[in-house]
Amino acid sequence: ELQLVESGGGLVQPGGSLRLSCAASGFTFSSYWMTWVRQAPGKGLEWVANIKQDGSSKYYVDSVKGRFTISRDNAKNSLYLQMNNLRAEDTALYYCARWELVMGTYYYLDVWGRGTTVTVSS
Amino acid sequence: QTVVTQEPPFSVSPGGTVTLTCGLSSGSVSATNHPSWYQQTPGQPPRTLIYSTNIRSSGVPDRFSGYILGNKSALTITGAQAEDESDYYCVLYVGSGIWMFGGGTKLTVL
Numbered sequence: 001e002l003q004l005v006e007s008g009g010g011l012v013q014p015g016g017s018l019r020l021s022c023a024a025s026g027f028t029f030s031s032y033w034m035t036w037v038r039q040a041p042g043k044g045l046e047w048v049a050n051i052k053q054d055g056s057s058k059y060y061v062d063s064v065k066g067r068f069t070i071s072r073d074n075a076k077n078s079l080y081l082q083m084n085n086l087r088a089e090d091t092a093l094y095y096c097a098r099w100e101l102v103m104g105t106y107y108y109l110d111v112w113g114r115g116t117t118v119t120v121s122s
Numbered sequence: 123q124t125v126v127t128q129e130p131p132f133s134v135s136p137g138g139t140v141t142l143t144c145g146l147s148s149g150s151v152s153a154t155n156h157p158s159w160y161q162q163t164p165g166q167p168p169r170t171l172i173y174s175t176n177i178r179s180s181g182v183p184d185r186f187s188g189y190i191l192g193n194k195s196a197l198t199i200t201g202a203q204a205e206d207e208s209d210y211y212c213v214l215y216v217g218s219g220i221w222m223f224g225g226g227t228k229l230t231v232l
């Protein structure tokens with residue numbers, strides 16, 4: 001069964017740090033681009049960051065550049081998001097998801113975790 | 123600053139047809155934006171509905187269809203059912219490795 005399980009969320013003070021993890025199973029993790037998507041309470045989905053199969057390319061939404069770092073460990077089938085200098089507006093449910101490639105050309109998100117909650121508050 | 127646009131909350135009668143759209147403030151949506159659509163109900167992660175503009179994900183009923191409508195990506199539900207009451211999101215590739223979700227459309231079936 002294809003599965004993504006996030007962990008590492010919690011309550012953190014503004015300016016603090018947190019590291020999210022996503023454990024993948026049921027597929028060859030090292031063959032896929034992976035992503036973090038977040039959803040603030042009562043709000044819509046927001047793409048946060050992408051990482052290439054070998055970790056050589058990473059992309060971020062402007063609001064987290066310089067504060068968040070996406071990484072992966074293919075030997076451990078795990079995706080990570082290191083979040084530093086956290087702000088109240090980073091409060092959200094953070095999902096990890098897999099990018100599937102079809103027809104060698106088109107990407108879409110086909111496997112999602114259930115998310116881990118990050119709350120930034122004093 | 124590019125924005126992905128979706129309709130505000132929408133309502134459809136049971137059995138009715140509704141079309142939701144996904145646009146780009148900077149221009150037209152095409153296949154090169156990799157448009158895909160997701161359905162989300164409260165407390166659940168998103169579920170993939172449509173990818174590559176018009177391909178239904180496994181298990182998605184054929185009342186859901188996707189296509190390019192003018193300069194936007196579109197999702198049509200033909201014969202809406204009560205269980206289709208959800209939030210619907212599109213995501214587009216906007217270039218330079220960056221993806222953006224639309225703000226979502228809350229669909230009510232009543």
